[in-house]
Amino acid sequence: MGQGRGCRDRDHNWSTSISLSAALEITPVDYLRQPLFQRVRRIVLGLAVLAGVLVVAIGGYVFVMAVDSSIDGQPVSVYKNVSGAMDSTVLVGERFTVVSLRGEKGELMAVGRGDVITHRWPPDTSKVFVKRIVAVPGDTIAMIEGVLQLNGRVMSERYAHHEEPDVDPMADDFDWQRAYLVGNLTPASYRPSRNTWGPILIPRGSYFVLGDNRDNSLDSRYWGFLPAGDILARARRVYLSRDPKTGRIRWNRLAVRIE
Numbered sequence: 001m002g003q004g005r006g007c008r009d010r011d012h013n014w015s016t017s018i019s020l021s022a023a024l025e026i027t028p029v030d031y032l033r034q035p036l037f038q039r040v041r042r043i044v045l046g047l048a049v050l051a052g053v054l055v056v057a058i059g060g061y062v063f064v065m066a067v068d069s070s071i072d073g074q075p076v077s078v079y080k081n082v083s084g085a086m087d088s089t090v091l092v093g094e095r096f097t098v099v100s101l102r103g104e105k106g107e108l109m110a111v112g113r114g115d116v117i118t119h120r121w122p123p124d125t126s127k128v129f130v131k132r133i134v135a136v137p138g139d140t141i142a143m144i145e146g147v148l149q150l151n152g153r154v155m156s157e158r159y160a161h162h163e164e165p166d167v168d169p170m171a172d173d174f175d176w177q178r179a180y181l182v183g184n185l186t187p188a189s190y191r192p193s194r195n196t197w198g199p200i201l202i203p204r205g206s207y208f209v210l211g212d213n214r215d216n217s218l219d220s221r222y223w224g225f226l227p228a229g230d231i232l233a234r235a236r237r238v239y240l241s242r243d244p245k246t247g248r249i250r251w252n253r254l255a256v257r258i259e
Helices: 002-025 035-068 172-180
Strands: 076-080 094-100 116-121 124-135 140-144 147-150 197-201 206-210 231-241
Touching: 076 231, 124 147, 172 197
Parallel strands: none
Antiparallel strands: 076 094, 094 231, 116 124, 116 231, 124 206, 140 147, 140 197
């Protein structure tokens, strides 16, 4: 009996040790160290960082556009560009803000060479163009093989480019320039082309405008001087940029200053 009882006690002790050992093997799961949790945590942290970046970016965008909308107390409008004439300063499909260049009585405010403006198109004032002023009243302007010359000096234009540098068409559209020639040229001997013309004198109350995409722009070379009365506003900043071919937003163009 005693031996049996001892066996039972030993069996009991052995089974108890097994239970304790098994219990010790069932340890709490450290979820922080699990691969799945680590992946989820990285995703959440990434989304949090992305959200923070978006908040900062959107906040900066809204701030910049809000500041632009109150410049000098002048009314701000938005235009959509549908032409490639101002590539790559203003791209096709971009909406951009402008600030009015008209005073309280409708008078033209100060404008100068290099300003990107919106204006009524003189042949049809119901249409609005965006172009760059390259010459003001009293200036003498010419172009030799695509290089602009102002008052006898070669201009450095970082914004201008040529898509077809080897093409230089001649057209009757340039004949209006004969009446404004200066220098030794005579109207009879004048043979203007798209890339070579002038020099011509800008009359009082008029401006000369060009598109930055010089080989794809309907500008003063073709239809003549821009009357001061047709100048509307100065371009300020890209409001929205969407590629018309793909429909994608050009994020790097948002709030870009037009200059």
